[in-house]
Amino acid sequence: MSTQDDKDQVTRQDRLIEHSYDGIQEYDNPMPRWWLLTFAGTILFAVIYLLNVGPVGNGKGRIADYEDDLKTFANAHPTPTGAVSANKLLAMVKDRKERHEGEELFKKYCVSCHRMDAGGLIGPNLTDNAWIHGGQVTDIYTTVMNGVLEKGMPAWSTMLETEEVEQVVAYVASLQGSNPANPKAPQGTPVTP
Numbered sequence: 001m002s003t004q005d006d007k008d009q010v011t012r013q014d015r016l017i018e019h020s021y022d023g024i025q026e027y028d029n030p031m032p033r034w035w036l037l038t039f040a041g042t043i044l045f046a047v048i049y050l051l052n053v054g055p056v057g058n059g060k061g062r063i064a065d066y067e068d069d070l071k072t073f074a075n076a077h078p079t080p081t082g083a084v085s086a087n088k089l090l091a092m093v094k095d096r097k098e099r100h101e102g103e104e105l106f107k108k109y110c111v112s113c114h115r116m117d118a119g120g121l122i123g124p125n126l127t128d129n130a131w132i133h134g135g136q137v138t139d140i141y142t143t144v145m146n147g148v149l150e151k152g153m154p155a156w157s158t159m160l161e162t163e164e165v166e167q168v169v170a171y172v173a174s175l176q177g178s179n180p181a182n183p184k185a186p187q188g189t190p191v192t193p
């Protein structure tokens with residue numbers, strides 16, 4: 001702080017403001033200049049930010065910014081078309097390597113609700129032949145992709161790559177009839193694969 005500032009501070013501080021509330025009087029104690037400049041700076045930044053110009057945004061406005069982000073996200077996570085090939089999934093069920101990848105994914109993302117052995121916890125038992133949303137591989141794929149949001153089953157299309165969903169579905173399908181101990185009671189209708 002310069003000496004000029006210091007001196008200003010002293011003389012300003014000494015100035016008693018006229019008014020008196022409940023017998024209390026105040027000194028005129030203004031904010032220091034560096035503070036006021038910072039404050040003005042934030043207002044200036046807010047205006048620049050609002051108008052989305054120059055280095056702060058892409059210059060096209062915040063809505064365009066947001067839509068750009070959405071597009072980038074959608075490209076990275078394509079929504080399922082439902083056009084998954086049952087034959088491809090069934091081949092993956094038989095493929096040890098794909099099943100193994102699926103198992104790793106299952107352990108990472110699904111066990112918290114479906115249990116380590118898929119016997120069911122918050123989510124249903126995935127090893128029995130009763131299915132709420134259909135038990136064909138393509139049905140399982142659709143359920144995993146879209147989730148059942150109102151029941152607490154997340155939509156994995158937004159979190160996993162399509163290939164990863166296929167792998168985890170292949171793993172789930174391979175667990176049919178694995179009979180884990182203490183399974184959750186069957187939910188849904190029995191399906192013959």
Ligand code: HEC
Pocket residue numbers: 105106109110111112113114122123124126130131132133134140143144148151152153154156168169172187188
């Ligand atoms: C936050 C908890 C949660 C997680 C994590 C979760 N699920 Fe689920 N899942 C559920 C619930 C709850 C249901 C039952 C939905 C219903 O009642 O309609 C369900 C249902 C399912 C179904 C349909 C079962 C049927 O009977 O039709 C499949 C298949 C499934 N989950 C697979 C998975 C896979 C694979 C993962 C991991 C990638 C996973 N879930 C992760 C909660 C979860």
